[in-house]
Amino acid sequence: MNDMQSGKAGKSATVSARISPAGGLDILSRNEVIRLRDASGSGLHALLRRCALAVLTSGNLSDDPGSMFEQYPNFDIQVLQQDRGIKIELTHAPGQAFVDGQIIRGINELLVAVVRDIVYVSTQLEQGGFDLDDSVGITHAVFEILRNARILKAQIDPNLVVCWGGHSISREEYDYTKLVGYQLGLRGLDICTGCGPGAMKGPMKGATIAHAKQRRRNNRYIGVTEPGIIAAESPNPIVNHLVIMPDIEKRLEAFVRIGHGIIVFPGGVGTAEEILYLLGILLHPDNAGIPFPLIFTGPKQSAPYFEQIDRFLRLTLGDSVAQYYQIIIDNPGSVAHAMVRGIDKVRNHRLDNKDAFFFNWALSIPLPFQVPFRPTHEAMRGLAIHRDRPRHELAADLRRAFSGIVAGNVKEDGVRAIEQHGPFDIDGQADIMRALDELLQAFVIQHRMKLPGGAAYVPCYRVITG
Numbered sequence: 455m456n457d458m459q460s461g462k463a464g465k466s467a468t469v470s471a472r473i474s475p476a477g478g479l480d481i482l483s484r485n486e487v488i489r490l491r492d493a494s495g496s497g498l499h500a501l502l503r504r505c506a507l508a509v510l511t512s513g514n515l516s517d518d519p520g521s522m523f524e525q526y527p528n529f530d531i532q533v534l535q536q537d538r539g540i541k542i543e544l545t546h547a548p549g550q551a552f553v554d555g556q557i558i559r560g561i562n563e564l565l566v567a568v569v570r571d572i573v574y575v576s577t578q579l580e581q582g583g584f585d586l587d588d589s590v591g592i593t594h595a596v597f598e599i600l601r602n603a604r605i606l607k608a609q610i611d612p613n614l615v616v617c618w619g620g621h622s623i624s625r626e627e628y629d630y631t632k633l634v635g636y637q638l639g640l641r642g643l644d645i646c647t648g649c650g651p652g653a654m655k656g657p658m659k660g661a662t663i664a665h666a667k668q669r670r671r672n673n674r675y676i677g678v679t680e681p682g683i684i685a686a687e688s689p690n691p692i693v694n695h696l697v698i699m700p701d702i703e704k705r706l707e708a709f710v711r712i713g714h715g716i717i718v719f720p721g722g723v724g725t726a727e728e729i730l731y732l733l734g735i736l737l738h739p740d741n742a743g744i745p746f747p748l749i750f751t752g753p754k755q756s757a758p759y760f761e762q763i764d765r766f767l768r769l770t771l772g773d774s775v776a777q778y779y780q781i782i783i784d785n786p787g788s789v790a791h792a793m794v795r796g797i798d799k800v801r802n803h804r805l806d807n808k809d810a811f812f813f814n815w816a817l818s819i820p821l822p823f824q825v826p827f828r829p830t831h832e833a834m835r836g837l838a839i840h841r842d843r844p845r846h847e848l849a850a851d852l853r854r855a856f857s858g859i860v861a862g863n864v865k866e867d868g869v870r871a872i873e874q875h876g877p878f879d880i881d882g883q884a885d886i887m888r889a890l891d892e893l894l895q896a897f898v899i900q901h902r903m904k905l906p907g908g909a910a911y912v913p914c915y916r917v918i919t920g
Contacts, residue, residue: 467549468526472534472541475569476562486573487535501681502572505698506531508684509564510544510551512691522685533569542569564689567603567696574602575700592824596699596707597813603697605676605712606812612714612801614674615793616646618728619653619719620902621687627720630753630786631656634717637790639664639673643797646713648705649677649696650687653719658692676712680705686864701826702857706731711814714797715747717789718779720756722902723863723894727856729763731823733771734849736778740818745803747796748779749789757783762896769889770852771845822850829858829868831875834915839882839890855880855890862914863903872914881918891917 482490490498507522507529523529528546542565551561578584578598585591600606615638619631635645635657645661647654658675665673677693680702689696699705709716710732718729736746750760760781767775782789801811809816827833837851858878861868872878881887894917897903903911 468529468546469549469552470545470547471552471557472543473557473562475540475542475566476559482533482535482540482569482573484535486577487533487540489576490533490569490573498572498576502533502568503529503531505568505572505681505684506544506565507548508688509561509568509696510548512551512561512564512688542566560691560694564693564696568698571599571603571698575599575698589819589821589824592704592821593707593711593815593819596704596711599699599704600697600708600712600813603695605695605697607674608810608812610811612797612804612811613643614646614676614712614714615643615657615797616709616713616716617653617657617719618648618709618716618721618725620721620725621650621652621654622722622902623652623720624755626753627756628652628656630751630756630784631719632660633786634719634751634789635660636664637786638793639670640668641790641794642668642670643790643793644674644676646674646676646678646709648683648687648724649679649689649693651690653721653725654687655690655692656719657717658690662692678705678708682861682865682867685866703824703826707819707824710735710746710817710819712812713814714800714811715793716749717793718748718750720752720759720902722897723856723859726763726893727853727860729767730849730853730856733767733775733778734846734853735817735819735823737771737775737846737849738818738820744816745796745799746778746817747793747800749792749796750779750781751785751789752783754784759896759900762893766889766893770841770886771849775845820846820850822847823853827854827857829854829861829871829878831871831878834858834878834880837880837882839880839886841883841886859894859915868914877914877916879916879918884919887917887919891919 490502507526511522526546526548530545532543534541534543551557584595586595631653638645638657639661645658647658674695675692676695677689678697678699679687680699682702684698699708706728716732718725732748735741752760764776764781780792782792804811807816837855839851839855841848862872862878898911
């Protein structure tokens with residue numbers, strides 16, 4: 455690093471520096487560098503700046519997408535082409551990303567991942583490298599992004615557990631996620647999450663201790679995010695493989711394609727969205743018989759939360775939906791045992807069907823689950839939440855309802871839309887609407903919409919119950 459300059463002291467201390475990238479990105483073409491600087495009018499620089507600042511503020515607990523830029527309004531990043539490779543120039547960067555004048559190695563690697571994924575995806579889109587008009591093409595795009603990010607590893611038995619859950623959880627729930635991660639790590643399982651705090655950090659933290667005890671090296675702590683959410687869920691410091699997917703739908707597909715099983719901890723609307731996405735896929739007739747272990751778990755005090763989730767799922771999708779998941783309360787060891795057994799079934803099924811261990815090609819994901827949902831007021835009002843549809847289609851629209859609420863809560867475009875036009879209206883079958891309203895009210899009461907201690911939560915939605 456050179457040209458080191460420090461800004462004001464305190465929480466918002468800033469540093470200006472020129473750094474050498476670490477972690478597998480040595481060169482870029484002149485065209486790629488120009489596009490990142492916005493000289494071509496590509497619009498990529500704003501995206502690069504937003505994602506880079508999220509990485510540099512790793513560990514930030516705010517879920518306000520605008521707070522980072524209010525705290526660091528003069529931050530900028532430029533990628534420079536030089537004779538011996540590239541340099542990353544940071545201006546007024548958060549001082550917490552540096553120690554004794556050097557950028558923290560892990561943050562450097564995550565910063566490189568940001569540049570890598572933004573450049574790769576934008577280049578492929580510009581050159582027509584991705585066919586996003588049909589389901590097969592979208593799945594191949596997800597595969598290519600993950601491969602370019604070096605997430606896909608051959609010659610490794612199935613061992614990747616995806617952990618979902620809220621970033622705004624209680625201390626007891628967070629400690630429980632660490633205990634589950636510890637039990638998974640003792641059994642040689644790697645962890646993938648949405649990369650943020652709370653239930654996305656705890657399993658990784660627990661697994662690191664277990665992996666160290668087992669003297670296990672080359673551990674994978676994979677964080678999968680997307681540009682609209684990264685500012686609200688900055689990567690936690692344990693993530694050692696970060697990938698930024700283009701949108702929430704490709705992020706969700708990445709989870710189910712690379713994961714060999716999924717554990718769901720307590721969360722809020724984002725977690726409900728993920729649950730409905732996966733159940734919608736598993737309910738599709740084309741996926742009958744494909745094993746996919748799914749476990750809901752939390753400490754004893756979280757039992758009512760999962761009872762409520764279970765009631766909502768049974769009410770909307772029928773009692774038989776419960777065959778696709780297990781609920782295990784306050785027993786990390788049992789969770790790990792159940793996951794190991796489930797992954798053994800996945801392994802045997804993949805061997806019998808000659809499917810890859812590193813990417814679940816066999817799972818059919820219909821196009822409506824893959825096409826980005828833009829949560830405008832009109833789109834939210836147009837959701838068809840009625841039981842006179844196939845269950846996987848109803849699950850897809852329920853997922854979109856929760857996705858819109860996530861956008862209205864934490865995504866910059868969604869927050870702006872709510873400020874301009876008021877809350878989203880969600881309408882549908884009366885008993886489903888009442889159950890949805892009850893579930894969302896419980897999330898608010900339990901502080902699952904915002905971090906406790908902040909301003910009172912103002913709903914970005916209005917459920918039409920009568």
